[in-house]
Amino acid sequence: MKNRFLMIAVAALISSSSFGQKYFTKTGKINFDATTASSPEKIEGINRTATCVVDTKTGNLQFALLMKGFEFERALMEEHFNENYVESHKFPKAEFKGVISNNEAVNYSKDGTYSVKVKGKLTMHGETKDVETDGKLVIQNGKITATADFNVLLADFKVSIPGLVADKVAKTAKISVTCSLEPLKG
Amino acid sequence: MKRKKKIILYVILSVLVIAGAAAIYIYKEYNRAHKDTAKLKADYTVNATDFINEFSGNEQAANKKYWDKIIHVDGLVKSVDKDDRGFYSIIIGDTASVSSVRCSLDSIHNNEAATVKPGNLIGIKGICSGFNADELLGSDVILVRCVIDPKK
Numbered sequence: 001m002k003n004r005f006l007m008i009a010v011a012a013l014i015s016s017s018s019f020g021q022k023y024f025t026k027t028g029k030i031n032f033d034a035t036t037a038s039s040p041e042k043i044e045g046i047n048r049t050a051t052c053v054v055d056t057k058t059g060n061l062q063f064a065l066l067m068k069g070f071e072f073e074r075a076l077m078e079e080h081f082n083e084n085y086v087e088s089h090k091f092p093k094a095e096f097k098g099v100i101s102n103n104e105a106v107n108y109s110k111d112g113t114y115s116v117k118v119k120g121k122l123t124m125h126g127e128t129k130d131v132e133t134d135g136k137l138v139i140q141n142g143k144i145t146a147t148a149d150f151n152v153l154l155a156d157f158k159v160s161i162p163g164l165v166a167d168k169v170a171k172t173a174k175i176s177v178t179c180s181l182e183p184l185k186g
Numbered sequence: 187m188k189r190k191k192k193i194i195l196y197v198i199l200s201v202l203v204i205a206g207a208a209a210i211y212i213y214k215e216y217n218r219a220h221k222d223t224a225k226l227k228a229d230y231t232v233n234a235t236d237f238i239n240e241f242s243g244n245e246q247a248a249n250k251k252y253w254d255k256i257i258h259v260d261g262l263v264k265s266v267d268k269d270d271r272g273f274y275s276i277i278i279g280d281t282a283s284v285s286s287v288r289c290s291l292d293s294i295h296n297n298e299a300a301t302v303k304p305g306n307l308i309g310i311k312g313i314c315s316g317f318n319a320d321e322l323l324g325s326d327v328i329l330v331r332c333v334i335d336p337k338k
Contacts, residue, residue: 024323026288027267027275048273048290049328051320068253068315069290069328075218092249092316180270184323 021057023144023181028052030065031176034154039168045070045081052179054144059103061118063096063177085159086125094124096131106137113138118148127157135177144181149174223292223311224333226256234261234279234287241317241327242285252314258335259287263306266299274299276310276332284324289332298334311335 028050034043050065067088072078082088098120100106106114114137122131135148151172154161161169230252232240237259241248261278264286268274273293279286289310291299302308312329319325 022322026318026323026326027269029269048269048275049288049315049318049326049330051318051323053322064318064320066316066318066328069330071330073219074216075220076215078220089253093318 022053022055022184024051024053024184025179025181026051028063028065028177028179030063031178032070032173033176034170034173036168036170039170042073043077043169045072045078047071050177050179052146052181053184054100054146054181056103056106056108059100059106061096061098061100061120063094065094067092067094067124085154085161091124091126094122096120096122098131100135106139108139108144111140122152124152125157125159129156142183144179146177146179146181148177151175220331222294222333223256223313223331224295224335226311228258228311228335229255231258232260234259235283237287238279238283238285238325238327242319242325245317245319249316253316255314256311257314257329258309258311259289259329260307260309261287263302263304263308265304266302272296276302276308278308278310286324286326287329288318288326289329292331292333295333302334309335 027048030047030050032045032047035041047065047069048071049069050063052061052063054061067086068082070078070081072081098118101117101119103116106116116135116137117132118135119132120130121128129152131150131152133148133150135146138145138147151174153172155171161171237257240251259278262281264277264279264281266274266276274291274296276289276291276299277286278289287310289312310329310332311334312332315328315330317325317327
């Protein structure tokens with residue numbers, strides 16, 4: 001009986017300490033920009049409700065967001081984005097699963113700015129592709145601010161652009177990520 | 187001869203009127219801004235817990251029902267977040283549960299958001315963009331372009 005009690009206590013301790021190594025946010029910002037030089041205006045949407053979890057021990061990180069959560073300044077552009085381009089009723093979610101490949105270079109207990117390399121798989125519009133990018137982690141007072149920019153070739157994700165506007169919309173979209181991560185309590 | 191001229195004139199005039207109307211329509215449609223949610227009528231009125239349960243019970247059915255619809259949600263404020271760019275999100279739901287309704291506030295209504303405190307009972311109106319299921323972090327229903335919508 002005593003033994004079992006001890007086991008439970010140890011198990012609880014282990015699980016709580018592994019929880020302590022995870023950081024998360026539910027208000028991650030993902031910016032989508034498909035503006036080209038010949039675009040008559042900015043083609044830009046922002047999603048402020050992305051979830052992100054980073055495991056500082058393994059360097060694993062994960063993003064998830066709802067495609068319908070992208071907000072565009074023009075109502076028509078937002079409708080086109082959802083209905084014609086990313087078809088968010090068919091593919092409501094996008095996610096990224098990856099790893100910080102130089103995780104050992106980051107000292108999560110020490111304030112500072114660290115350059116990281118992130119590698120993983122991005123799923124959007126029902127297609128999954130490898131994505132690699134450089135990012136930045138700023139560690140300050142036990143919180144992490146993570147930023148990264150990368151480009152995705154829309155054709156890779158089978159997002160087709162109608163011929164009529166082909167020269168007005170960029171073939172590659174620039175994705176910018178900004179997340180303020182807080183420790184996850186068990 | 188005179189009659190023929192008249193007909194041609196009418197045809198040209200009507201074509202011009204139609205072209206003008208089309209141009210105005212395209213211009214308006216192109217520049218259409220999002221409507222202020224405060225001025226829109228809610229399609230559904232729900233309480234936060236039932237709303238979350240409906241999504242966790244059958245996400246697909248709930249998506250079909252609520253996507254892009256205007257929802258009025260009543261519930262308890264769990265927390266109010268303000269990000270570095272001044273955007274508010276109000277998180278409502280049962281404090282004992284990790285799942286919530288996350289409402290991103292329309293920035294033109296920031297003044298009202300600033301007065302909201304955790305523990306308040308609140309009504310919020312917003313546009314539903316779906317369900318973000320996550321076992322570890324708790325699953326959330328997401329509303330965007332939200333406004334505080336007190337019961338009348």
